[in-house]
Amino acid sequence: MKILxxxxxxxDYNVKVRVKSDHTAVxxxxxxxxxxxxxxxxxxxxxxxxxxxxxxxxxVVSVGxxxxxxxxxTAMALGADRAIQVETEDGLDSLSVAKLIxxxxxxxxxxxxxxxxxxxxxxxxxxxxxxxxxLDYPQATFASEVAIENGEAQxxxxxDGGLQTLAITLPAxxxxxxxxxxxxxxxxxxxxxxxxxxxxxxxxxxxxxEVGSNVSIVSVTPPPQRAGxxxxxxxxxxxxxxxxxxxxxS
Amino acid sequence: MSVLIIAEHDNKSLKPATLNTVTAATQIxxxxxxxxxxxxCQTVVEQASQVAGVTKxxxxxxxxxxxxxxxxxxxxxxxxxxxxxxxxxxxTTTGKNTLPRVAALLNVAQLSDVIKVEAADTFVRPIYxxxxxxxxxxxxxxxxxxxxxxxxxxxxxxxxxxERQVLSQVIASDRSRFLKEQLAESDRPELTAASVIISGxxxxxxxxxxxxxxxxxxKLGAAIGASRAAVDAGFVPNDLQVGQTGKTVAPDLYIxxxxxxxxxxxxxxxxxxxxxxxxxxxxxxxxQVADYGLVAxxxxxxxxxxxxx
Ligand SMILES: Cc1cc2nc3c(=O)[nH]c(=O)nc-3n(C[C@H](O)[C@H](O)[C@H](O)COP(=O)(O)OP(=O)(O)OC[C@H]3O[C@@H](n4cnc5c(N)ncnc54)[C@H](O)[C@@H]3O)c2cc1C
Ligand SMILES: Nc1ncnc2c1ncn2[C@@H]1O[C@H](COP(=O)(O)O)[C@@H](O)[C@H]1O
Numbered sequence: 041m042k043i044l045x046x047x048x049x050x051x052d053y054n055v056k057v058r059v060k061s062d063h064t065a066v067x068x069x070x071x072x073x074x075x076x077x078x079x080x081x082x083x084x085x086x087x088x089x090x091x092x093x094x095x096x097x098x099x100v101v102s103v104g105x106x107x108x109x110x111x112x113x114t115a116m117a118l119g120a121d122r123a124i125q126v127e128t129e130d131g132l133d134s135l136s137v138a139k140l141i142x143x144x145x146x147x148x149x150x151x152x153x154x155x156x157x158x159x160x161x162x163x164x165x166x167x168x169x170x171x172x173x174x175l176d177y178p179q180a181t182f183a184s185e186v187a188i189e190n191g192e193a194q195x196x197x198x199x200d201g202g203l204q205t206l207a208i209t210l211p212a213x214x215x216x217x218x219x220x221x222x223x224x225x226x227x228x229x230x231x232x233x234x235x236x237x238x239x240x241x242x243x244x245x246x247x248x249x250e251v252g253s254n255v256s257i258v259s260v261t262p263p264p265q266r267a268g269x270x271x272x273x274x275x276x277x278x279x280x281x282x283x284x285x286x287x288x289x290s
Numbered sequence: 291m292s293v294l295i296i297a298e299h300d301n302k303s304l305k306p307a308t309l310n311t312v313t314a315a316t317q318i319x320x321x322x323x324x325x326x327x328x329x330x331c332q333t334v335v336e337q338a339s340q341v342a343g344v345t346k347x348x349x350x351x352x353x354x355x356x357x358x359x360x361x362x363x364x365x366x367x368x369x370x371x372x373x374x375x376x377x378x379x380x381x382t383t384t385g386k387n388t389l390p391r392v393a394a395l396l397n398v399a400q401l402s403d404v405i406k407v408e409a410a411d412t413f414v415r416p417i418y419x420x421x422x423x424x425x426x427x428x429x430x431x432x433x434x435x436x437x438x439x440x441x442x443x444x445x446x447x448x449x450x451x452x453e454r455q456v457l458s459q460v461i462a463s464d465r466s467r468f469l470k471e472q473l474a475e476s477d478r479p480e481l482t483a484a485s486v487i488i489s490g491x492x493x494x495x496x497x498x499x500x501x502x503x504x505x506x507x508x509k510l511g512a513a514i515g516a517s518r519a520a521v522d523a524g525f526v527p528n529d530l531q532v533g534q535t536g537k538t539v540a541p542d543l544y545i546x547x548x549x550x551x552x553x554x555x556x557x558x559x560x561x562x563x564x565x566x567x568x569x570x571x572x573x574x575x576x577x578q579v580a581d582y583g584l585v586a587x588x589x590x591x592x593x594x595x596x597x598x599x
Contacts, residue, residue: 056553057418066422078535134390135399158535163417164402166390169360173394178361178466181387184528194469198528199383200482200537201300202473206359209465218535219522255399258412258425266560269581271572275594278566278584286564286581288486288543289510289599 041188041210043086043095044150045120046141047079047102049111049130050161059262066260075111078156080118081216084223085186086154087119094188095152097121101144103137104130109239116234117226123239128251134162136244136251138170143247145175150211152193157182157215168215178208182217292321292345296367296379296388297338301328301356304337306483307380309444311437316343316445317407318376323348324452325370327363329356335454342449349454354462357471358384361463364391369459371396371432376410381436381538382482389436398430403538405441419534419557439482440540440561474529481530484513486543489532489559492519493548493569493588500526502589503547505596515539515559517549533558548588551576568592 051057052072060067075083089095100115102108103126112123126140145153155168172179180186180195184203187194188210196205198217226234244251272278282289293315298305308324315322323346324338331351338347350366367388371377377392379385381403393400405423406414412427413435481487488503488510500514507514515537516530532539534557544562549555551567551574559565560579567580570587577583584591 051418053554057421059422066418133399135394135397138394160534161418163419163534164400165386166393166400166402169387169390170394170400172360173364173391178463179387179391180466181360182383197383200529202471202527202529204357204471205469207467207469212465217528218518219528253399254429255401256427258427260417260422260424263416263420263423266565266579266581268578269565269583271577271583271585275584275586275591275598278582279595279598281582282543282564282566286543288564 041095041151042097042099042148043089044145044148044153045079045082045086045098045100045115046153046155047083047100047111047115048076048156048159049073049102049104049108050076050159053077053160059260063259063261065257075114076156076159078158078216080223081218081220082154082156083115083118083120084221085216088221089188090119099124099148099150101126101141103128103132103140112239113234114226116237117231118224122237125239125241126247127241127243132251133253133255134164134167135170136253138167138174139249140244140247140251141167142171142174143249145171152210153213155213155215157217168213172213177212179213180206180208181215183214184217184219186214186220291319291375292323292373293319293376293378294370294374295322295324296363296385297324297326297334298380298382298384299326299328299331299334301331302333304334306444306480307382307439308338309341309447310439310442311378311380312341312343312445313442314404314407314437315376315378318410321345325350325367327355327358327366329353337447339452339454340448340450342446344450344452347452347454348457350457352460354460357468358388359463359466359468360388360391361466362461363388364395365461366457366459367392368395370457374432376433376435378435378437381438385436389434393434396432396434398432398434399428400434400436401426401428402436403438404435405438419553420560421553438538440538474527478507479511479513481513481515481532481537482539485541486510486512487515487539487541488512488545488547489515489517489549490520490525490547491517491549492523494520494525497525502592506545506592506599509596509599517555546576546580547592549576550574551579
C-alpha cells in the first residue's frame with residue numbers, strides 16, 4: 041500500500057504573529073517557520089503504518105516556493121521515502137492546493153492520502169475534504185485513531201459531541217487531529233540520510249492543473265485588544281467584583 | 291438570491307449553532323432556506339420551520355442520511371445548489387466536514403469561520419489563531435461559508451412559519467460506513483451555547499480533580515471546558531477542548547483554572563465578555579487577557595469559590 045502525505049511549511053506554532061502596518065498581510069520576515077503540527081502527525085502516522093508493514097512506501101508532497109523543500113527534507117528525515125515539491129508561489133488558495141494534491145495522488149496511485157486537519161496559518165480546515173471531493177474518495181476527518189484492514193480504514197474521529205468511528209474503503213483521505221499520535225524527532229543520521237532521498241519538483245503545468253482563485257484579500261488587521269484587567273487579592277474580592285462590578289453572577 | 295443553510299442537528303433537535311447561522315444569513319439576504327438532512331428528523335423540521343427569518347425548509351429524510359456522512363450530504367447540497375448564491379453551515383465539526391466538499395464539487399472557494407458579513411461578497415474571518423483578522427472578497431458564483439457561532443447572535447427560535455419542500459433524491463455512498471459513536475452525556479449546558487464556562491488545564495493534576503470545577507459549575511449553571519493539555523493527559527474527553535483547534539466559545543463569564551494561556555487556548559475564548567483566571571504563577575500569560583486575575587493555588591481557591599457563591 042502506498043501512502044501520500046501532504047506537508048505545509050507554516051509559521052512556527054510558538055511565534056505570535058504581527059500584522060504588517062499597511063494591513064495587507066501578516067509579517068513573515070525573519071519569523072521561524074516549521075512543519076505544520078498537524079502535518080507532523082500525518083507523517084508520523086504514515087511512518088508507523090510502514091513500520092507495521094501495512095504500507096510499503098510513504099511519499100510526501102508540499103505545494104509552495106522552494107523553501108518548502110526544507111519541510112519535505114524534514115519529513116524524509118522522519119522516515120518518508122521520497123518527496124514531491126509542487127512549485128508555486130506561497131499562499132495559494134486551498135482549492136488550487138487541493139487540485140494539485142489530488143492530481144499527485146492520482147498519478148502516484150496512492151491508496152491512502154493523509155493530511156493535517158488544519159494549517160495553523162490559514163486555519164482553513166478544508167484542503168483534505170476538497171481533495172477527497174475532487175477524487176470522489178471517501179474521507180475521515182479529525183482522526184484520533186486509524187486502523188487499516190481488508191482494504192478499509194477504520195477511523196475514529198473527534199467530533200463536537202465526542203467520538204465517531206467510520207469505515208471507509210480505500211483509496212481514501214484521512215485528516216489528522218492532535219491525539220492521533222505523538223510525532224517523533226528526527227535523529228541526526230536520519231537527517232543526513234534524508235539529504236540523499238529523491239525530491240522531485242513539478243509545476244502545476246506538469247500536472248495539467250490550472251491554479252487561481254476568485255478570492256482577494258481586502259485587508260488584514262490586528263484583532264481588537266482586550267483592556268487590561270486587575271488582580272484581585274482574595275476569593276471574596278473576586279466574588280464581590282463578579283456580583284457587583286461585572287454583574288455576571290447573581 | 292436566497293441563502294441556503296445546512297442545519298446542525300442530531301435527528302432529534304435543531305442545534306443552537308443553526309440559529310447563529312440564520313442571523314449571519316439574514317445579513318446577506320432576507321430569503322433564508324434551511325436544509326435538514328437526516329433520518330426520522332421530523333421534530334428538527336418542525337423546529338427549523340419556526341425559526342424567525344427562515345422562509346423555507348428543505349427536508350431530505352432517509353436512512354442513508356442518518357449520520358450525515360459528508361460524501362452523501364455534499365452531493366445532495368450540490369443537487370439543489372443552482373437556486374442559491376450562498377451556502378452556509380455552522381463552523382462545527384459537521385459543517386467543517388461537509389462544506390469544503392460542497393465547495394470543491396462546485397469548483398469554488400470555501401471561507402471558514404466567518405465572524406462578520408461586510409457585504410454579500412465580503413466577509414471577515416480570523417486567521418493565525420485569531421492573531422490577525424482578514425477581510426476577504428469573493429467573486430465566486432456561489433459563496434460557501436462556515437459561520438463561527440460566536441460572531442453572530444442567535445435568531446429567535448420561534449416566530450417563523452416556513453413552507454416545506456421534500457427532497458426525494460437518495461444519495462448513498464457504499465464506501466463510507468458509520469460504525470459507532472461515543473457521545474458525551476451531560477446535564478450541563480452545551481459548551482458553545484453556555485453563558486458561563488469554567489475550564490481546567492494541566493494544573494488540575496488529574497481527572498478526579500475536575501470534580502472541584504463541577505461544584506462551581508453546579509452553582510453557576512456553567513458548562514465545563516478544558517485546555518488541550520488536560521485533554522491530552524486524559525483528564526477529560528476531547529469534546530471539552532477549547533481553542534484554536536477545539537471549540538470557540540464566547541460566554542458572559544469564562545473562568546480559567548490552572549491554564550497558562552497559550553496562544554492556541556486564547557484563540558478559543560478571548561472573545562468572552564468577562565474572563566477570570568486562577569493560577570498560582572503570577573506571570574502566566576492568561577493574566578494578560580483576564581479581567582479578574584487571582585494568583586492562588588487552585589486547590590484552595592476553587593473550593594472557597596464554590597462556598598462563597
Ligand atoms: C497545533 C496545536 C494546536 C493546539 N490547539 C490547542 C487548543 O485548541 N486548545 C488548547 O488549550 N491548547 C492547544 N494547543 C496547546 C497549547 O499550545 C498549550 O500547550 C496548552 O494550551 C497548555 O495547556 P495548559 O494551559 O492546561 O497547560 P500548561 O501550559 O502546562 O499550564 C498549566 C498552568 O497551571 C498552573 N498551575 C499548576 N498547578 C496549579 C495549582 N495548583 N493552582 C493554580 N495553578 C496551577 C501553572 O502555573 C500553569 O500556568 C495546541 C498546540 C498546538 C501545537
Ligand atoms: N501548500 C500546501 N502544501 C502541502 N499541503 C498543504 C498545503 N496547504 C494545505 N495543505 C494540507 O492540507 C491540510 C489542511 O490545510 P488547510 O485546509 O489549509 O487548513 C494541511 O495540514 C496540509 O496537510
